[in-house]
Amino acid sequence: MAGDAGHPLSAAAPATVEPLSGRRRWVIAFVGLLLLFTSSGVGFYGFSAFVKPLSAEFGWGRGEISLAITVQFLTTAIAGPLVGRLVDRYGPRRLMLTGLCLYGLTLLGLSRMWTRWHLLAGFVSLGLGSALFGTVPVQSAVAAAFGPRRGRAVGLVTMGISLGGVLMAPVAVVLVDSLGWRSALAVLGLGILVLMPPVVAAAIRLPRSRSPADRPAPPGPSLGDVIRQPVFWALGAAIFAGSLGSLATLFHLVSFFTDRGLDPLTASALLSLTTGFGVAAKLIFGPLCDLISARRVMVLTFSLQVAGLCGYLFLPPGVPSYAATAVVFGLGMGANSAVHPILASQTFGLAAFGTVFGALVAFFQVASALGPAVAGLAYDLTGSYSAAFLMFLGGLTVGLLSLGLSGRLLASAPRP
Structure with a gap:
């Protein structure tokens, strides 16, 4: 790798x-x-x-x-x-x-x-x-x-x-x-x-597996060991900030399209297009993590989500532009669940994978819980999803900066 x-x-x-x-x-x-x-x-x-x-x-x-x-x-x-x-x-x-x-x-x-x-x-x-x-x-x-x-x-x-x-x-x-x-x-x-x-x-x-003495292998790092590492919090911040808008955008996408004048059937078809490319993303970006680091793959998928949200916000309304944007956003959004577990093992190893991944995935779960409610509240206050999408763009920017910070922390970490 x-x-x-x-x-x-x-x-x-x-x-x-x-x-x-x-x-x-x-x-x-x-x-x-x-x-x-x-x-x-x-x-x-x-x-x-x-x-x-x-x-x-x-x-x-x-x-x-x-x-x-x-x-x-x-x-x-x-x-x-x-x-x-x-x-x-x-x-x-x-x-x-x-x-x-x-x-x-x-x-x-x-x-x-x-x-x-x-x-x-x-x-x-x-x-x-x-x-x-x-x-x-x-x-x-x-x-x-x-x-x-x-x-x-x-x-x-x-x-x-x-x-x-x-x-x-x-x-x-x-x-x-x-x-x-x-x-x-x-x-x-x-x-x-x-x-x-x-x-x-x-x-x-x-x-x-067994050690040469036929005893269980030594345990991996504890949760306390993991959460004391600055790189854990940098990656957690990236996952939280970058994931806040993923599920939320998907959840509100049909409403966004119908607000822009599309009929419900067309809006549902565009949602299906988004989720379809979300499926494809898992088959593309999961194997890609075997070739380059999952952290760099996340930079790519976050960038695709940025491009998708910008398309929804700034491209002229219409089925062709929304379809192209759905493809781009779907590819970026759909990769999350495939990249996160590989990110955990590439960074902290497999010895205590459950402990590390269980802690990191909590950032994603909390973001997934809060994102739809945040988007709904923003719509209720402003009458538009633009404020929510701009907020999610800000989150992705924070996520990209946090990924950059995690790279610096990994590079400077002392080696045994």
Whole structure:
């Protein structure tokens, strides 16, 4: 791999799991795709089908209902560092099984909800379940199965996030329309409980490596070791600032297009174009991280998002300009989930990957939770998305500066 040298902590201890070979590791990658498909497709994209039915039955405002998504993201962010440490200690398999059972049972419980606190408590539980079987355990399993050069595998696995939006949103609509929202939630919960745990139990098996004395390899750096490093905070600031507008722009894009005079069908088609190139981005930029450093790839993807937001703000309104901008923004936005785990391992190594990635991904989760609300508030105050998009451009600028700072910190870090 060409690119930046890792931080000295990356050499602090050997990896605790030997990479696998052959088809077995690709089976793990495919199961990881299914898990991310489940967490994003059911808990985020699919939930959009339940907003109107819940509002109609209980009289809740859409803002109140959407608050549940923010609560879910924040819960996942808070749980991330602890889950990462547990993955390093016990492996991902047990946590995944626990999280899937919690997730499925919570959906069954939500099918019987009657009050707002049921909704919010349920989404706290969904956030915890997602943390236990989602991004951190999945990427830890992929890191263990493939080792350092895993760009293609990470690209494949993170496609599950985008495919969850493409496939689960219409499935949820069909279930709600045909069964009602309560039965739809119950079907989704039962489906997860019946289908996913047996698949994970059979596929996620990672042999622990042994030292020459046949004892467990020394543990990697602790969370305290990691967060005391300035480069950790520089990368965290870059991830937070650069990700604040990614999901938020996607979330509000249809409203932005219709405000600019497009009909809803065309606006939805442009959103699909954006997410489609988001899928392609994972297959492009994940493998690219095997050739150049993930930090430099992030500079490229942040720059694409800057170009995309500038296109939305300053190009003449119209389908051709919006379509071109959607391609550029989709490529930049879609790369986030593929690049972040590789950034963590290239900087801090694989010895305590779960701990490091769990802490770094919390910055992304918090940004994803706050971004849509910030954009909505900016629109309510100004009657336009321009202020929000300008704010997100500022965030990307801060992100690029933070990436530059992280490069300087890595270059100046003392070597053992």
